[in-house]
Amino acid sequence: MKANMLKAYLEKIHIPDVFVVPSLSFKPKEAMNQLIEMVETYQASNSDSSLCFIGSSLGGYYATWLAEKYESRVVLINPAVNINDLFKRYLGNNHNSYTGEDYCLTMNHVHDLETFNVDTITQVDRYLLMLQTGDEVLNYKHALDKYVGAPSIVEEGGDHGFAEFERHQETILAFCGINCLKKYA
Template sequence: MITIYIHGFGGSGNGVKATLFREYYNKIQEQFLAPSLSYVPDLAINTLEEFIERYNGRVNLIGSSLGGYYALYLANKYNLKAALINPSIYPYETLTKVLGYAPNFYDESKFQWNTKHILMLKKFEVSQPKEKNFFLLLQKGDEILDYKEALNKLPQAQLFIQERGNHSFENIQEHFKSIQEFFNSNS
């Protein structure tokens, strides 16, 4: 079994959360992968599907923000478990605010984000998620996304919700053990 971390918009496999998860999985000696994905939605999903198929579906997913949206789609498609950290539920709406040149947080470069990318995102929307496969980790202080959208989309998912916090999800490392317990459970 391998756990794949899916970063958010403008992120990378070397971001803060990806690095913390990588250290945790190295410590518990379990396989982990945090690829730096293309900002083009079709290419990002294609890359992730190749990994999932390469590991014969023996995969757990962790997705943050836009990565949560991708994880929702992939977990539903392949019947996988996924931990969604402050997930973007409607990125085709929220990311219209950044049309034009968007930041790459790894090296502070910019990439062009356009309406074709927004249309690509719509293709990956899940209308009926298999809620037992999901663990939602939400902080109400998320300044970018409304946590209630995730609650409404996945009302029967396993849930951790916290007052305050922020979009990056403060102190995520405190939840690594509960994420791993969710992955190891038979639910």
């Protein structure tokens, strides 16, 4: 939902080529390999461009690892932090409502996810943390603890999907270094 909203907004202001929404494998190692390949392909042909990752929930977990690896900016929206605790609830058969894919989550997948944990955040100023206290899936306080010192937007209420996300699109893009106003000219 959020990715589609942001993509539509960028199309509306005539800069759709600055944003990629990847379709990833549910298998953590495969997903991360897909992301690394995308980033390195992009960097090989765009050496003058900086990267900014945007991730929500598990995407926020992946984006944290990528931001540290590539020393990039990152916007985290209700990010997953305690992977082991979170994903044990989902062991077994699941359905991805975004891709329509059915899959079986195993403890091996959870262990693979743990390999992408970032214990120490290095430049917190590269992170924009967006949280809503009403997140019914994740405890927002865990993210506050992990990303202490990062610029943050913490809103009372809301939900895991980040209610009224569209209000923050320009803030997100500005943090990523995209000047929306120049693109209208």
